[in-house]
Amino acid sequence: MQTAWQLNPAHSGTFIRLRTLLEKLQGFHTIIAQHNNPAYRDGLIEQLTAANADTRILDLKTIGNFNAFEAALSQFETGTAPLQVINLESLDSARRDEFFRGLNYHREHIARQLKTSLVLWMVEPHIRDMALQAPDFWAWREKVFEFSLTVETQVRWEGDWQKTTGLDREKKQQRIQEVLDYLKPLEDEEATISMADMLHELGNLYLHLGEYSLAKQSLEQAHHHFIALDEKHAAARVLMDLAYLQSAQGEPAEALALLLDKVLPCFKELNDLKQQAEVQGRIADILQARGDLEEALNALQNDVLPIFEKLGDVQAKAVTMGKIADILQTRGQLDEALNIRQNDQLPVYEKLGDVQAKAVTMGKIADILQTRGQLDEALSIRQNEELPIFEKLGDVQAKAVTMGKIADILKARGQLDEALNIRQNDQIPVYEKLGDVRAKAVTMGKIADTLWQQDPTKHAETIRDYLNEALGHFQTMQLPGETKWIERLFIKTGLPHQAPADQTQPLTPPTDKQSPL
Amino acid sequence: MSDTEQRLSIWDAKNNLTYDQPLEPGDDKFVDLAPARGEFNLQRLYSQLNVDNQGNLHKPPLKQYILFTGHRGCGKSTELLRIADHLHDPKRYYVVHLDCLETLDINNLKYSDVLLALAAALLKKLETQHGISMEQVHLSRLENWYKERVVTHSKLRSMEAELKAGIKTKTGLPWLVELFAELTNKISIGSTYRDELREVVRNNFTEFSDSFNQLIRAAEDKVRTQHLGERILFTVDGTDRLDSEDAHKFFIEDVHQLTQIQSLFIYCAPINLLRATNQLNASFGQTIRVPMLKVRDRDNQAIEANYATVRKLVYHRVPDYLFDDVDTLNYLIQYSGGHPRDLLRLLNIAIANQDNELIDRVAAARAVKELASDYRRIINSEEYERLVAIDNTPDAPDEFTDEISNTMLYNLILLEYNDYYWKSHPVITTLAGYKKAALEAGV
Numbered sequence: 001m002q003t004a005w006q007l008n009p010a011h012s013g014t015f016i017r018l019r020t021l022l023e024k025l026q027g028f029h030t031i032i033a034q035h036n037n038p039a040y041r042d043g044l045i046e047q048l049t050a051a052n053a054d055t056r057i058l059d060l061k062t063i064g065n066f067n068a069f070e071a072a073l074s075q076f077e078t079g080t081a082p083l084q085v086i087n088l089e090s091l092d093s094a095r096r097d098e099f100f101r102g103l104n105y106h107r108e109h110i111a112r113q114l115k116t117s118l119v120l121w122m123v124e125p126h127i128r129d130m131a132l133q134a135p136d137f138w139a140w141r142e143k144v145f146e147f148s149l150t151v152e153t154q155v156r157w158e159g160d161w162q163k164t165t166g167l168d169r170e171k172k173q174q175r176i177q178e179v180l181d182y183l184k185p186l187e188d189e190e191a192t193i194s195m196a197d198m199l200h201e202l203g204n205l206y207l208h209l210g211e212y213s214l215a216k217q218s219l220e221q222a223h224h225h226f227i228a229l230d231e232k233h234a235a236a237r238v239l240m241d242l243a244y245l246q247s248a249q250g251e252p253a254e255a256l257a258l259l260l261d262k263v264l265p266c267f268k269e270l271n272d273l274k275q276q277a278e279v280q281g282r283i284a285d286i287l288q289a290r291g292d293l294e295e296a297l298n299a300l301q302n303d304v305l306p307i308f309e310k311l312g313d314v315q316a317k318a319v320t321m322g323k324i325a326d327i328l329q330t331r332g333q334l335d336e337a338l339n340i341r342q343n344d345q346l347p348v349y350e351k352l353g354d355v356q357a358k359a360v361t362m363g364k365i366a367d368i369l370q371t372r373g374q375l376d377e378a379l380s381i382r383q384n385e386e387l388p389i390f391e392k393l394g395d396v397q398a399k400a401v402t403m404g405k406i407a408d409i410l411k412a413r414g415q416l417d418e419a420l421n422i423r424q425n426d427q428i429p430v431y432e433k434l435g436d437v438r439a440k441a442v443t444m445g446k447i448a449d450t451l452w453q454q455d456p457t458k459h460a461e462t463i464r465d466y467l468n469e470a471l472g473h474f475q476t477m478q479l480p481g482e483t484k485w486i487e488r489l490f491i492k493t494g495l496p497h498q499a500p501a502d503q504t505q506p507l508t509p510p511t512d513k514q515s516p517l
Numbered sequence: 518m519s520d521t522e523q524r525l526s527i528w529d530a531k532n533n534l535t536y537d538q539p540l541e542p543g544d545d546k547f548v549d550l551a552p553a554r555g556e557f558n559l560q561r562l563y564s565q566l567n568v569d570n571q572g573n574l575h576k577p578p579l580k581q582y583i584l585f586t587g588h589r590g591c592g593k594s595t596e597l598l599r600i601a602d603h604l605h606d607p608k609r610y611y612v613v614h615l616d617c618l619e620t621l622d623i624n625n626l627k628y629s630d631v632l633l634a635l636a637a638a639l640l641k642k643l644e645t646q647h648g649i650s651m652e653q654v655h656l657s658r659l660e661n662w663y664k665e666r667v668v669t670h671s672k673l674r675s676m677e678a679e680l681k682a683g684i685k686t687k688t689g690l691p692w693l694v695e696l697f698a699e700l701t702n703k704i705s706i707g708s709t710y711r712d713e714l715r716e717v718v719r720n721n722f723t724e725f726s727d728s729f730n731q732l733i734r735a736a737e738d739k740v741r742t743q744h745l746g747e748r749i750l751f752t753v754d755g756t757d758r759l760d761s762e763d764a765h766k767f768f769i770e771d772v773h774q775l776t777q778i779q780s781l782f783i784y785c786a787p788i789n790l791l792r793a794t795n796q797l798n799a800s801f802g803q804t805i806r807v808p809m810l811k812v813r814d815r816d817n818q819a820i821e822a823n824y825a826t827v828r829k830l831v832y833h834r835v836p837d838y839l840f841d842d843v844d845t846l847n848y849l850i851q852y853s854g855g856h857p858r859d860l861l862r863l864l865n866i867a868i869a870n871q872d873n874e875l876i877d878r879v880a881a882a883r884a885v886k887e888l889a890s891d892y893r894r895i896i897n898s899e900e901y902e903r904l905v906a907i908d909n910t911p912d913a914p915d916e917f918t919d920e921i922s923n924t925m926l927y928n929l930i931l932l933e934y935n936d937y938y939w940k941s942h943p944v945i946t947t948l949a950g951y952k953k954a955a956l957e958a959g960v
Binding site for chain 1: 625
């Protein structure tokens with residue numbers, strides 16, 4: 001959002017329904033909007049009327065009584081813009097009673113006068129008073145829209161699963177059991193926010209453990225519950241995760257369709273710029289992953305960057321510049337990519353004191369140097385700039401990934417024993433502990449490849465075992481790209497395999513780190 | 518639907534679900550709901566006016582004051598228009614309809630306002646719709662009442678000057694038509710003359726009523742001669758809007774004045790007025806209640822034949838292809854309790870809640886939940902216990918007939934069905950408070 005005001009996610013469905021209704025209604029209609037916070041109410045009205053220059057608001061605090069209200073109505077020119085009436089609560093009880101009586105008796109007159117929708121913003125006790133004191137006016141209500149904020153948390157923030165999905169495998173399993181124990185007795189109960197949140201968290205936990213079918217099941221249930229609760233914002237966030245799952249399982253077209261047709265329109269309707277940018281970023285990731293680099297670049301430069309610039313979010317802008325650099329790097333435009341890393345990313349992270357982002361960026365610079373064959377410089381960055389930071393942060397996964405890249409350099413330099421040692425001792429145990437099946441399988445493929453390079457005959461059986469296990473994991477997870485890579489390794493090593501791979505596919509190993517959710 | 522006929526979008530259909538206009542007879546959306554209201558039919562009302570089953574008028578009564586009531590939103594206004602349409606016939610009655618909500622300010626409405634407006638409506642209809650001319654002899658008394666009582670009133674002289682400027686040179690019936698229209702207008706807009714005009718009518722009521730009665734007799738001669746009807750019948754809508762205090766003044770305290778006008782009247786009245794049965798019976802010949810659509814019997818079992826009628830009502834507004842399934846519509850009908858306006862409301866909310874241009878079960882369930890939430894706002898927690906008790910003893914509402922139940926009927930928390938039982942509004946039975954009370958009652 002552009003201002004400090006933010007739509008509570010719990011009201012996202014209600015907000016969209018109100019806006020749609022106001023657009024669709026013809027003639028006079030009465031709409032009651034319940035609120036308990038004037039600042040929040042004003043934000044809602046601003047968002048509702050953003051696209052309509054002909055905004056009409058009547059403030060009863062200024063107007064004072066029913067007669068003046070009716071007189072004010074007669075001054076309005078006939079138009080289609082709804083009339084928003086606020087601050088009924090500012091009238092004393094006698095004037096409020098008189099107001100209700102006037103509404104009840106002059107219902108038809110008001111309808112004839114206004115000829116468009118009347119939105120009455122009211123606090124809960126006064127809605128009851130209206131229902132009892134102006135029953136005939138109340139009988140014409142279209143619908144009551146509920147925008148009250150809970151007292152203890154003025155805004156309900158949706159779950160951020162980074163904290164739980166960063167847990168190691170054992171803790172993830174513990175958390176899964178905990179969530180399942182919570183959900184089991186509630187199976188036949190009506191959906192609640194807590195249940196939907198828990199299912200969303202469960203889906204993410206399964207996702208990070210590579211349990212894709214369970215992840216899909218939980219996420220779909222979470223989505224179903226959020227829809228039932230009319231939590232459109234949260235439902236769209238679940239769809240983002242489902243799109244990620246589809247993309248990871250080799251269904252980029254379906255993932256793109258979901259993001260473009262369901263998720264993005266929802267955030268646009270809610271005018272949530274930050275989420276829009278995140279979706280556009282995901283779209284760019286998918287386009288990039290399937291090789292549509294030009295389209296991905298276009299999306300990042302034209303759809304994502306302008307939003308972060310508009311929001312003044314320097315960190316998110318730097319991250320986006322990093323994604324642009326990734327694409328340039330993939331296209332071989334190494335100088336341009338290096339320029340972005342050094343000038344658009346590093347200074348920002350240094351200024352923000354974001355040591356982790358700085359370490360990741362240094363790693364990307366090392367990637368460029370590694371590609372250029374500057375192996376010593378690359379190794380130096382890995383060992384001196386990246387590893388110490390990840391060790392200091394206790395980020396075992398990032399450390400394992402970095403160790404893998406060091407192993408890549410060592411392999412390229414012919415130091416095959418050292419490379420194997422890293423893969424077997426610094427990577428595999430970490431991925432096992434984290435339950436990161438995919439990363440483990442990628443590492444196993446790389447071990448097989450290194451063993452083949454070392455001595456194909458001697459290690460033939462071990463190589464076959466590694467490749468079979470990796471293939472099994474990729475097939476279970478339904479990851480077609482990775483599966484094809486292993487099939488190609490079978491061909492390369494001359495080992496028998498039932499389903500020969502499409503040999504037109506390049507033999508580039510996948511990275512052992514997935515895109516962050 | 519033919520292939521060439523355009524399918525209605527769900528939002529177009531929604532525009533057929535407005536609350537603000539009763540259906541005129543002949544409206545495409547009109548469906549005769551009387552068969553679905555249980556044993557209710559309008560024959561009892563027609564009998565009071567001596568109209569038999571074949572629609573023949575036998576010797577009409579000299580005067581009759583009928584109250585027409587029912588729950589808010591049950592279709593009273595639509596039914597009243599239908600009654601007026603049926604009775605307005607050369608062989609039956611010459612009906613003059615007054616909608617107080619259109620013509621008058623019902624805030625603090627007085628009998629004088631209504632009688633002046635009725636006179637204005639009669640005069641206008643005679644002159645403008647049928648070009649009837651009246652001999653001066655029949656108009657003189659009303660004219661004199663005005664000249665001697667209104668014009669001479671010290672505080673109304675300036676009003677007289679205004680009226681003269683407006684009416685100018687007209688005489689006879691056209692002059693009276695405009696005069697009474699202006700008088701009604703002065704009252705309706707709450708002008709500075711309103712209180713004085715009311716005072717003049719009140720202080721000289723016998724003169725006014727005699728003059729009005731004479732005009733009615735003469736007008737009846739004219740309409741009979743011109744084969745427009747056998748007698749004049751006034752139908753008055755909008756007086757059911759009066760709150761309990763104003764309704765009590767209008768229908769009970771001032772009933773003597775109302776009944777001084779010797780003609781035939783059907784007045785709409787608020788349902789909670791009926792608690793004063795004894796006082797009303799003394800003055801009003803008959804009270805006709807428009808009951809709920811009887812979609813369930815006293816044992817809460819659905820009555821399929823009546824569901825079919827109600828579905829017809831809905832399909833005239835929202836075509837069947839806009840529902841995912843007929844069961845979804847049946848579900849909404851069930852939770853409307855047979856209350857027509859709440860059925861329209863459930864449909865409206867369901868349309869606002871749908872996501873696929875279709876009213877599906879999810880949207881319908883959400884609508885039921887929202888309507889229940891609306892009712893929760895106005896139920897006092899101790900009332901759940903009574904609702905459960907009434908639901909469990911539908912045959913014996915008498916023991917609960919008191920002020921509390923009257924208020925609950927007025928607020929639609931309780932619904933009244935013909936022949937004769939009460940039930941909680943079905944959406945209320947979904948509320949936690951009701952469920953708790955039912956559990957405590959061992960239901």
